[in-house]
Amino acid sequence: MSEKEVxxxxxxxxxxxxxxxxxxxxxxxxxxxxxxxxxxxGTTLPYAVIGALVVYCFKGVSVxxxxxxxxxxxxxAVIVVLHxxxxxxxxxxxAGTVAYMLLVQFVFV
Amino acid sequence: xxxxxxxxxxxxxxxGIKNKYKAFIAAARxxxxxxIPIMAGYVFAGIAFGMxxxxxxxxxxxxxxxxxxxxxxxxxxxxxxxLQAPFNPLSTLFLIFMVNSRYTFFGLTLLDKFRGLGAxxxxxxxVITDETFVVNVTYKERVDIITKYFMxxxxxxxxxxxxxxxxxxxxxxxxxxxxxxxxxxxxxxMFTCIFLDQWxxxxxxxxxxxxxxxxIICLLIFGQQSFMLPAMxxxxxxxxxxxxxxxxxxxx
Numbered sequence: 362m363s364e365k366e367v368x369x370x371x372x373x374x375x376x377x378x379x380x381x382x383x384x385x386x387x388x389x390x391x392x393x394x395x396x397x398x399x400x401x402x403g404t405t406l407p408y409a410v411i412g413a414l415v416v417y418c419f420k421g422v423s424v425x426x427x428x429x430x431x432x433x434x435x436x437x438a439v440i441v442v443l444h445x446x447x448x449x450x451x452x453x454x455x456a457g458t459v460a461y462m463l464l465v466q467f468v469f470v
Numbered sequence: 471x472x473x474x475x476x477x478x479x480x481x482x483x484x485x486g487i488k489n490k491y492k493a494f495i496a497a498a499r500x501x502x503x504x505x506i507p508i509m510a511g512y513v514f515a516g517i518a519f520g521m522x523x524x525x526x527x528x529x530x531x532x533x534x535x536x537x538x539x540x541x542x543x544x545x546x547x548x549x550x551x552x553l554q555a556p557f558n559p560l561s562t563l564f565l566i567f568m569v570n571s572r573y574t575f576f577g578l579t580l581l582d583k584f585r586g587l588g589a590x591x592x593x594x595x596x597v598i599t600d601e602t603f604v605v606n607v608t609y610k611e612r613v614d615i616i617t618k619y620f621m622x623x624x625x626x627x628x629x630x631x632x633x634x635x636x637x638x639x640x641x642x643x644x645x646x647x648x649x650x651x652x653x654x655x656x657x658x659x660m661f662t663c664i665f666l667d668q669w670x671x672x673x674x675x676x677x678x679x680x681x682x683x684x685x686i687i688c689l690l691i692f693g694q695q696s697f698m699l700p701a702m703x704x705x706x707x708x709x710x711x712x713x714x715x716x717x718x719x720x721x722x
Contacts, residue, residue, distance in 0.1 A: 366557040367528075371536065373559055374549050377567040378540045379472075382598045385577035391585050395578050401713035403575030405677035409705045410568050411665050412681025413698070414548070418658035420694040433658075440659055444666050451514050454659035458518070462652035 428469040436461035473539045473596060480593030480622060497619035498627075500612070505627045508601045512628060515543050516635015517642065518656045522550045524643025525650040537636035541597050541629055544664070545570050547657040561699040568702045576603045583607070587618045594618075597625045681705055 362370065389395050422430040440457035447453070484494040516537060523533040528550075540546055545566055552562050576598050583606075584591055606621045643650070669678060688701035 362553065362555070362557045367553055369559065370553055370557065370562055371532070371549070373563050374545065374552070374566050375536075375539055377563050378542050378545050378570050379596065381567060381570040381573040382577060382595050384574045385581060386584070386591075386595055389578070389581055391581075395581070398710075398713045399575075399578060402709055403572075403578060405709050405713065406568075406706070407572040407575065408668050408672065408677035409681030409684075409709060410571070410702070411661060411668055412678040412683075413685035413701050413705060414544070414569065414661045414681075415658075415665050416682055416685035416689060416701075417548075417698055418661055420689060420697070432652075433655075436655055437658070437662065440662050441666065444663055448667075448670075450660075450663040450667070451511060453663050454518070454656060455514070457659040457662070458653060458656045461655035461658075462650070465652040466649055 432461055432464035432469050435464060476593045476596050477626075480590045481626075483589040484619070484622075493616050494619045494623065497615050498623035500615050501620050501623035502627065504605050504609070505624055505631070508605070508624075508628045509631045511601060512543075512631035513635040513638070515660070516632050516637075517639035518653075518660075519543070519546055519550070520636045520639020520641070521643045521650065521653055522547065522639075522656060523636075524640050525653050526550055526554050528553070530637070530640040530644060533636050533640040534633065537633045538629075541599055541632055542570060543599075544660065547660055551654070551657060556695065558696070561696065564702055565698050568706070572600070573598050576600075579603075579607065590618055590622050594621055594625060597629050599628065602628050677709065680708060684708075 385395065419430075419433060422433050424430050436457045439460045440453045443456050444450070444453040484490045519537070520530075520533050523536075524530070536546055536549065540549075548566065548569060552558075552565070577595065580595075580598070580603075584594060587594065602621075602624055605624050609617070609620060611617050665678065669675060672678075684704050685697065685701045688697040688704070691697070692700055
């Protein structure tokens with residue numbers, strides 16, 4: 362991406378970060394009721410999007426080439442186990458990232 | 471620029487008259503303890519974001535501008551990744567829109583609560599985040615505190631934490647040079663934790679599984695550079711169709 366394309370992308374991202382916040386207030390001005398199906402969608406869509414994003418995080422992992430996704434798998438296990446146990450996002454995130462950094466820098470070089 | 475104008479507009483509401491200023495300070499005192507968990511989260515995640523940006527080679531000012539104008543953890547973590555990929559405006563627009571679509575649903579819940587709030591309303595809408603939404607929605611109104619000032623205080627403080635975190639992260643990355651290879655895994659950590667939290671807090675796991683399944687299929691078909699756009703479109707179509715029929719995920 363060229364420098365110009367970076368700035369265009371940042372502006373596009375900004376636009377679709379601000380728009381979803383204002384959208385309901387624009388579409389349903391004071392006094393107007395949103396339809397029922399939207400509230401149902403609100404309980405399903407965020408879950409599906411995060412599910413897809415987790416897959417997105419592992420998109421570059423190759424099982425066939427060295428290190429066969431092993432560092433990712435170990436770091437993911439650290440996050441899952443720690444998060445199920447302590448329910449602390451900061452702790453799980455930090456521990457998983459540090460574990461991954463150590464693995465790719467010192468173990469699977 | 472916009473955010474500064476919106477913020478000044480919101481703050482002018484309280485700086486105009488002395489009584490209003492006093493009422494805001496009173497609300498801010500009550501609001502501060504509620505923002506301490508947010509502070510921990512935003513400063514830490516902000517530092518991680520700043521370091522990611524620095525590791526990717528972006529300037530400190532861009533990190534600060536993004537934190538000040540976007541105030542979106544997941545969106546910004548994803549942005550760092552997208553900014554290093556080949557230029558693809560359409561996919562970027564749709565992907566970030568879908569990630570941030572949850573703000574739309576937060577907004578739907580806030581329609582009534584934000585009614586008639588005057589000058590502070592645009593700012594309160596601009597800075598809606600997962601964390602401040604929870605605090606503002608669950609807050610039990612008090613007679614001695616003006617609710618909109620409470621929400622304004624929560625939002626201004628949280629907004630500041632996020633900017634401070636991002637700035638710190640970018641500066642730390644700039645000044646202390648160490649091998650940051652693998653720090654990109656912070657994004658994986660963030661989304662995995664959100665996924666696990668959502669899994670624990672819901673009884674119907676079909677939407678989450680649908681997202682995972684559709685993304686894997688699309689990854690296999692379209693390849694890693696371009697699979698998220700079709701995946702998001704399919705997920706959206708399926709969920710819109712289902713929400714008209716069955717009460718999927720209703721018992722949450």
